Amino acid sequence: MINVSRLYCGAASASDGPRYGQGGEGPSVLSAAERRPVVVWNTTRTCNLRCLHCYSDSAAERYPGELTTSEGKAVIRDLAAFRVPAILFSGGEPLLRRDLFELVAAARQLGLRSTLSTNGTLTDGAVAQRIRAAGIHRCAVSLDGATAATHDVFRRQLGAFHRALEGIAALRGAGCEIQINTTIARHNEHELRGIYDLAVGVGAVALYCFMLVPVGCGLAIAEDQMLSPARYEEVLNDLYDLAREGRLHVKAACAPHYYRVIRQRAKREGRPLHLATDRMAAMTKGCLAGTAVCFISHKGEVFPCGYLPVEAGHIRRERFADIWNRSLVFTRLRDPDLLSGKCGPCEFKTVCAGCRARAYATTGDFLSEEPFCTYQPRRQERPRPSRAWGVDASGNASRGEDGG
Numbered sequence: 001m002i003n004v005s006r007l008y009c010g011a012a013s014a015s016d017g018p019r020y021g022q023g024g025e026g027p028s029v030l031s032a033a034e035r036r037p038v039v040v041w042n043t044t045r046t047c048n049l050r051c052l053h054c055y056s057d058s059a060a061e062r063y064p065g066e067l068t069t070s071e072g073k074a075v076i077r078d079l080a081a082f083r084v085p086a087i088l089f090s091g092g093e094p095l096l097r098r099d100l101f102e103l104v105a106a107a108r109q110l111g112l113r114s115t116l117s118t119n120g121t122l123t124d125g126a127v128a129q130r131i132r133a134a135g136i137h138r139c140a141v142s143l144d145g146a147t148a149a150t151h152d153v154f155r156r157q158l159g160a161f162h163r164a165l166e167g168i169a170a171l172r173g174a175g176c177e178i179q180i181n182t183t184i185a186r187h188n189e190h191e192l193r194g195i196y197d198l199a200v201g202v203g204a205v206a207l208y209c210f211m212l213v214p215v216g217c218g219l220a221i222a223e224d225q226m227l228s229p230a231r232y233e234e235v236l237n238d239l240y241d242l243a244r245e246g247r248l249h250v251k252a253a254c255a256p257h258y259y260r261v262i263r264q265r266a267k268r269e270g271r272p273l274h275l276a277t278d279r280m281a282a283m284t285k286g287c288l289a290g291t292a293v294c295f296i297s298h299k300g301e302v303f304p305c306g307y308l309p310v311e312a313g314h315i316r317r318e319r320f321a322d323i324w325n326r327s328l329v330f331t332r333l334r335d336p337d338l339l340s341g342k343c344g345p346c347e348f349k350t351v352c353a354g355c356r357a358r359a360y361a362t363t364g365d366f367l368s369e370e371p372f373c374t375y376q377p378r379r380q381e382r383p384r385p386s387r388a389w390g391v392d393a394s395g396n397a398s399r400g401e402d403g404g
Contacts, residue, residue: 036084037324040117040306041296043072043100044092049119049155065299067315069099073106075296075315080110082321088140090117090306092298095127101134108135115140117181120167121160128167128174138177140208141168145187146194154187168202179206181253185225189235196242196250206249209239211372213254213307214361229372236261249279254307256286256355257373260348286352290333294324304333307357310366332367341369346377 045063067075079087087107094100095118107114116131120141123131131139141164145151148161155161168178180199184192192209199207212226227235236258243250243262252258262281266273273282284292289304290312296302300315302323312330313323324330332338333356336349343354354370362371 035291035324036082037291038086038088038293039079039084039296039320040088040090040293041075042090042092042298042306043067043094043103044097045298046096047091047093047119048096048121049093049157049160063298067298067300069102071300071316072099072103075300075320076103076106076110076112078315078320080107080112082319082324084112084320086113086115088115088117089136093119093122095122101130104134104136113137118142118167119155119160120164120171121157123167123170125170125173128170128176131171132174132176136176138179138205139171140179140181141171142181142183143195143198144183146191146198150188150191154183165202168204172203177206178202178204179208180204181208181210183210183212184227184235185212186227187225189227189231192235192238192242200247204248206251207242208251208253209255210253211235211255211355213355213357227372229374232372233257233261233374237265240265243278243281246277251280254355254357256352257348257370257375259284259286259351260375263348263351285350287354287356289356290327290330294330302327304329304366305357308360308366310360338367339369340365340367342373342375342377343369345379346375348375 044066076087089100089104091097094116097103104114104116114134114136115138116136117140142155143151143161143164144154145161148159151161151164152158172178180195180202182188182195188195196207211232214226232255236252236255239250239252239255239258240262259281262273262278266278271277275282289308294302294304294312295306296315301311302313302315302320303309303311310329312327315323336353337344339346339349339354343349343352343359346352352370354373356366358372359368359370360366362368
């Protein structure tokens with residue numbers, strides 16, 4: 001069985017699985033009882049930056065309802081009891097949460113692997129040493145351009161780029177692995193090669209490229225910044241070419257059709273996908289929301305991912321195990337036969353599944369087709385009623401049906 005933390009956090013070895021097919025087949029499907037997700041915990045919404053694309057629409061202010069230290073430790077105990085493989089401490093900017101290191105220590109004591117997602121601007125040598133001493137082995141630092149001009153405009157703070165680079169150097173000096181996270185949109189699509197070279201140059205072990213999802217602040221810039229479906233396809237092929245260079249692990253995030261692209265490209269090249277040459281892309285699949293990852297908000301809401309604002313449960317009211325195993329939202333996300341539009345008949349749906357967050361943002365239905373995919377399945381689906389999912393005033397997922 002493949003360890004989910006290895007799929008998501010990048011720690012894999014050749015023994016995890018030899019090879020996967022080039023058509024529609026992919027990683028083996030586990031039952032809900034067997035799945036153990038990597039949990040992304042948005043520990044705080046507060047942030048020292050005001051990024052144009054921020055999914056949580058964060059700012060430098062305190063937000064009501066944030067889980068307390070004792071509640072946070074209870075969440076960690078709950079997750080440990082369910083044997084989740086890893087927690088990603090995120091935000092906002094998690095370093096602005098005063099009890100962050102206390103929470104990380106609690107996770108470490110319970111044997112939970114912890115990673116940190118940060119903008120890097122608050123990390124000097126002393127902070128980096130505290131991060132490493134707390135037990136965090138990998139830090140994901142955001143760089144949204146290959147130059148200060150590009151990054152600082154997107155992050156809306158002059159000097160953010162250079163401070164992030166200083167933070168990366170401090171973290172590496174403290175012994176932390178570095179993963180670079182970048183959001184790909186029109187502002188930096190021309191810098192993809194430069195971002196890759198920068199990641200290699202700063203000693204990163206991984207580059208995660210997130211394709212913009214119109215949620216939070218991203219809604220306001222979607223019209224100006226979203227790539228067209230055709231350009232999206234070109235960028236995914238460019239990512240494949242960069243990944244094949246093998247200088248670091250490249251992962252396309254919020255871009256599930258990348259896992260179709262790599263199978264198509266490998267087939268044309270007459271080669272099988274293999275962990276030794278394709279790294280985790282040979283073992284994982286596209287959209288992992290509600291199947292291999294999930295998200296806990298700063299207030300305790302549980303979502304399939306940080307970009308899909310359909311509440312599956314609330315950690316203040318329910319055990320995490322019950323939410324994960326019984327939520328109707330998660331149950332439906334795990335059934336590819338429920339996908340509608342052209343995703344329904346697509347022969348790649350078990351390795352892609354389309355971005356459920358982007359589908360929801362576009363149509364209000366998280367089971368509808370991926371709106372930024374150019375691929376046409378070999379067979380077409382018979383029209384059927386749409387199922388629009390939302391959240392009612394009580395925070396429960398609800399469905400409306402159209403058609404007959």
